[in-house]
Amino acid sequence: MAGADWAEKSVGTSAPGMALATGAGSQVSGAEHLYEQAHRFSCSAVPIRDPRTGQVIGAIDLTGGPEAIATHSLPLLQAAVMAAETQLLLPGAGVVADPDYLDLGRSDGAHLGSTPVSLRHAEILTLLAHYREGLSTAQLVEELFERPDAAAEGTVRAEIVRLRKVLAGSPGRNLTSRPYRLQWDLQTTLGRLRQALEAGELEAALPLYSPGLLARSQAPGIVALLHRMEAALREMALDRGTARQLLNLGRQLADSDLLRAALRELPAQSPARSLIVAEVQELES
Incomplete structure (x- = not known):
């Protein structure tokens, strides 16, 4: 019923409580529930x-008799979750803008909180958030320009002036010089992706990645960061990914190795196998 609290701290072991606590799909059968009145249920x-952001914001639960923990139950719920997360990506759909978060995954461009920022400003903020110790003008030029010329340093200084004007509306968001360094804890999509990868949290990392992250950027520093993140994510998926995770990432990257790994994880009778085989053949033809 509305208002019921199934968190582990309230009722002990239950599938929704475990899903929220661990960040992974969970199943609990009958007497495995700590709460005695729930012994007649499975979930x-x-x-x-x-x-x-990759943060857990809720869970979808299926509760009933033994059929609630059938082999198809988790895939069914995972499909529902994928649909819900796709809806959350729609502009303005239920996500509160964090003023200290640089969102690089939106289809309408990078946003600092609710404020749209240019590609160049997104590149500078991403690099300075990654290099917390700061970057000199010369270092920033190397990170931003494929073929820097004599005017490059002047261009960077002009962009910093414009970026400071964007930040001026929010107290505490200071950008110092010599070296250029952020004076507040800016979170970025790439930064959170890196944290998830370093922690080995594949389920948290996957929603943060998309081939569209700063896709128009040609800045060497950004291209290198994206390449490292993509390579690490791919290796982690191959090492421990589920069929669903491998399939989704394989389609995003158009990677036949990931799709073949998904085939190995799928049940032999899965109706999706023939479609995936066709996708692999198309990629390798």
Whole structure:
């Protein structure tokens, strides 16, 4: 009923509580529930994540008799979660803009909180958030320009002036010089992706990645960061990914190795196999 609290701290072991606590799909059968009144139920649950931040924001739970933990229950819930997370990516759909978060995954361009920022400003902020110790003008030029010329340093200084004007509306968002360094804790999509990868949290990392992240950027420093993140994500998926995770990432990257790995994880009778085989053949033809 509305208002019921199934968190682990309230009722002990339950699928929704475990899903929220662990960030992974969970199933609990009958007497495995700590709460005695729930022994007549079985349940499966999968967490929902904010697709922009990777944070768990809820869970979808299926409760009933033994059929609630059937082999198809978790895939069914995972499909529902994927649909919900896709809806959350729509502009303005239920995600509160964090003023200290640089969202690089939106289809309408990078946003600092609710403020749109240019590609160049997104590149500078991403680099300075990554290099917390700061970057000199010369270092920033190397990170931003493929073929820097004599005017490049002047261009960077002019962009910094314009960026400071964008930041001026929010107290505490200071950008110092010599070296250029952020004086507040700016979170970025790439930064959170890196944290998830370093922690080995594949489920948290996958929603943060998309081939559209700063896709128009030609800045060497950004291209290198994206390449490292993509390579690490791919290796982690191949090492421990589920069929769903491998399939989604394989389609995003158009990677036949990931799709073949998904085939190995899928049940032999899965109706999706023939479609994936056709996709692999198309990629390798």
